[in-house]
Amino acid sequence: GALLYYIVVLSLVLLVVTLALYIPAIVVGRVSLRDFALAALPAQAVAVSSRSSLAALPAMMREARERLGLLPVATSFALPLAVSVLRVNVPPRWVISAAFLGHLYGVEVGITTLVWVLATAVLISFSVPGIPSASLFMLAPVLVSLGLPPEGVGLLIAVDTIPDMFNTLANVTGHMTATTVIARGDSDAVAEPAPAPATPAGEARL
Numbered sequence: 001g002a003l004l005y006y007i008v009v010l011s012l013v014l015l016v017v018t019l020a021l022y023i024p025a026i027v028v029g030r031v032s033l034r035d036f037a038l039a040a041l042p043a044q045a046v047a048v049s050s051r052s053s054l055a056a057l058p059a060m061m062r063e064a065r066e067r068l069g070l071l072p073v074a075t076s077f078a079l080p081l082a083v084s085v086l087r088v089n090v091p092p093r094w095v096i097s098a099a100f101l102g103h104l105y106g107v108e109v110g111i112t113t114l115v116w117v118l119a120t121a122v123l124i125s126f127s128v129p130g131i132p133s134a135s136l137f138m139l140a141p142v143l144v145s146l147g148l149p150p151e152g153v154g155l156l157i158a159v160d161t162i163p164d165m166f167n168t169l170a171n172v173t174g175h176m177t178a179t180t181v182i183a184r185g186d187s188d189a190v191a192e193p194a195p196a197p198a199t200p201a202g203e204a205r206l
């Protein structure tokens with residue numbers, strides 16, 4: 001029952017994070033909700049099925065160019081860089097995991113400790129590889145520093161199939177959002193509409 005509670009809470013938090021990532025894409029990236037949702041959907045489908053943001057990279061690059069109109073100068077650098085270093089799921093995942101394991105093992109985990117875990121997660125997130133359950137393996141040393149048994153990570157990995165789907169969903173959405181925001185901040189990275197064809201001189205006289 002405790003593990004089921006952990007799965008539900010973590011999945012819901014990550015879903016809220018995913019939905020919140022649409023806001024900067026729309027407001028700062030200046031794209032419509034429909035266009036961004038349709039552009040992110042293929043990559044999100046790959047992310048949920050494969051649980052790997054690296055596997056979703058080709059779909060993200062294609063949709064960013066064809067549907068969002070971002071030029072290769074943005075998608076060929078900003079998007080792969082985001083996939084390599086941006087892991088928006090790590091901070092909420094680590095905080096919830098630490099709080100859950102503390103409660104499970106009877107170790108007090110206060111607000112100050114959770115803030116420390118959050119700060120550590122933000123720094124560590126830039127080095128987490130894009131493979132299933134990668135951040136959980138890196139959580140074990142942090143648990144030891146909190147006085148929690150590192151084997152608690154094994155419990156989380158055992159039930160990580162569903163939460164990791166939402167983890168990857170949040171990451172992929174974050175990659176698309178970051179690329180859109182960066183590209184819209186650079187006028188050279190956004191495709192310009194094609195100019196209207198010139199009117200022949202003869203037609204103009206008519």
